[in-house]
Amino acid sequence: MHLPHSLPIYESLTRSGHYHFGYFSSTKQNLRSALDDLPLTQLHRLPHRERVLDVGCGIGGTTDLLTQRGFPTLGVDPSRESIAYACGRRATPMTKFVRRRFEQLRPQPARFGAVMMVEVTQHFACLTRALARAAHMLQPGGVIVIHDLFVVPDLPRDRVPYHQRSALQEAARELGLEVLTQEAITEHVTPTVPQLLQLLRKYRRRVVHGLRPDRPDVEAEIRELETNLQVLHDAIRNGDLVYESCVIRNPGGW
Numbered sequence: 001m002h003l004p005h006s007l008p009i010y011e012s013l014t015r016s017g018h019y020h021f022g023y024f025s026s027t028k029q030n031l032r033s034a035l036d037d038l039p040l041t042q043l044h045r046l047p048h049r050e051r052v053l054d055v056g057c058g059i060g061g062t063t064d065l066l067t068q069r070g071f072p073t074l075g076v077d078p079s080r081e082s083i084a085y086a087c088g089r090r091a092t093p094m095t096k097f098v099r100r101r102f103e104q105l106r107p108q109p110a111r112f113g114a115v116m117m118v119e120v121t122q123h124f125a126c127l128t129r130a131l132a133r134a135a136h137m138l139q140p141g142g143v144i145v146i147h148d149l150f151v152v153p154d155l156p157r158d159r160v161p162y163h164q165r166s167a168l169q170e171a172a173r174e175l176g177l178e179v180l181t182q183e184a185i186t187e188h189v190t191p192t193v194p195q196l197l198q199l200l201r202k203y204r205r206r207v208v209h210g211l212r213p214d215r216p217d218v219e220a221e222i223r224e225l226e227t228n229l230q231v232l233h234d235a236i237r238n239g240d241l242v243y244e245s246c247v248i249r250n251p252g253g254w
């Protein structure tokens with residue numbers, strides 16, 4: 001199965017079902033548990049046992065975790081391979097997946113108690129439109145939970161493919177949504193890249209051996225992943241990118 005670029009390397013290193021940064025409570029925490037912890041940091045904000053929509057679910061780690069925690073979750077992602085992989089690894093048949101772009105998902109007004117967006121906002125050219133769509137699918141009092149990187153300085157979006165940090169507040173204000181919390185958790189995610197690079201050094205041969213039959217260019221892919229991770233890590237360390245955890249509430253119902 002040909003998962004999107006870099007994802008098979010990430011998955012063969014972590015076996016986590018996640019393709020995002022980890023949330024480290026201490027530098028001693030291991031990557032696998034930090035990856036699980038990231039989407040769970042705002043679990044207490046989700047309306048009890050209500051349905052959740054996991055937008056850009058990738059290979060379904062978050063979707064499955066939330067279902068196991070008592071929130072029946074639907075994951076949506078446009079990648080055929082990711083959705084097939086997600087269906088194959090889910091721990092419970094209660095976890096549901098659908099292959100579609102969020103923009104093309106049939107509107108289901110007031111169906112969900114929460115919408116999760118873990119490292120997907122960069123794929124939406126207009127953040128306001130994406131949040132409006134999410135809010136439309138929320139019950140009154142429901143929440144949108146966002147974990148993502150945002151750009152601090154005024155860098156043009158065609159150079160840095162992330163939204164400005166201020167964009168979330170502006171979109172929420174425009175839509176009449178309430179920002180319950182917007183917290184920079186950059187320090188908690190920063191150990192992710194060093195730990196990944198360390199795992200890559202340690203298990204490189206095993207990863208190459210395991211993936212080469214399907215991916216003859218896996219060594220080049222690993223080099224490219226290492227370079228991209230380092231660029232991302234440098235941008236975080238020099239303050240161009242911040243990692244935010246944000247909860248936005250739909251006060252009314254649409």
Ligand SMILES: C[S@@+](CC[C@H](N)C(=O)[O-])C[C@H]1O[C@@H](n2cnc3c(N)ncnc32)[C@H](O)[C@@H]1O
Nearest residue numbers: 018019020056057058077101102118119120123
């Ligand atoms: C960085 S990955 C994050 C995956 C997952 N949320 C996680 O945390 O493991 C971004 C995901 O967004 C998905 N994506 C891209 N464009 C999308 C869209 N228009 N609607 C929904 N998902 C999209 C990609 O296929 C990819 O799986």
